[in-house]
Amino acid sequence: MPRLCVFCGSSSGNKPVFADETRKLGTLMAKAGVGLVYGGGNVGLMGILAQTVLELGGEVIGVIPRSLEAKELALRDSTRLHIVDSMHERKALMADQADGFAALPGGFGTCDELFEILTWAQLGLHNKPIALLNVDGFFTPLLAWLETLVRQGFLKANNLRLLTVVEEPGAILKIVSRES
Numbered sequence: 001m002p003r004l005c006v007f008c009g010s011s012s013g014n015k016p017v018f019a020d021e022t023r024k025l026g027t028l029m030a031k032a033g034v035g036l037v038y039g040g041g042n043v044g045l046m047g048i049l050a051q052t053v054l055e056l057g058g059e060v061i062g063v064i065p066r067s068l069e070a071k072e073l074a075l076r077d078s079t080r081l082h083i084v085d086s087m088h089e090r091k092a093l094m095a096d097q098a099d100g101f102a103a104l105p106g107g108f109g110t111c112d113e114l115f116e117i118l119t120w121a122q123l124g125l126h127n128k129p130i131a132l133l134n135v136d137g138f139f140t141p142l143l144a145w146l147e148t149l150v151r152q153g154f155l156k157a158n159n160l161r162l163l164t165v166v167e168e169p170g171a172i173l174k175i176v177s178r179e180s
Contacts, residue, residue, distance in 0.1 A: 001059060002034050002177065004098060004100050004172070004173075006025070006103075007039070008022065008105065010043050010109065011044040011045070017135060017136045018104070018105050019048050024168075025102075025169035026048070026053045030055075034173060035053075035058065035060070035061065036060045037061045037097045038060070040064030040068070040081055041064065042074065042076075047075060050075050050078065061079060061097055062074065065084055065086060065089075065090050066085055095120065099128060100129040101128060102133060104135065121162045130162055131172045132166070133166055133168075143165060146160055
């Protein structure tokens, strides 16, 4: 079974479209037999995504640091829940378990995970596909900043192409199935 690692918010944001598109992705994943690897939480978009996949009979692998698990934020119903000692260990295990990556709206943690996995691809540590779901233009300012990095000489254009931007959840599965 292919597995998609999804980085997304531990909150749901303030627009219903964020949760709606997250549910759509979870539904498509479960129906396509694509397993979910994610941060192990039961809150926000993370919780919505995992619950959707589980409710439809899909595989959910959560990876959560002990410090967050202790705050009762772990989704205990996951197919498999790994409790690790650090955020570094979390990201490494998530990357190891996945055939591709996607980022949905989220905050610092989502950006941290996305940029680390992009950096690993830039350094040649993996060649797995990386997609960004630009829900309701959420990532448009970030994408403009990335273009600025290219124009200002801090990022090579070919490295920016490591990130595939999509506007709808189904496109993520096409990218992962084509490139995994």
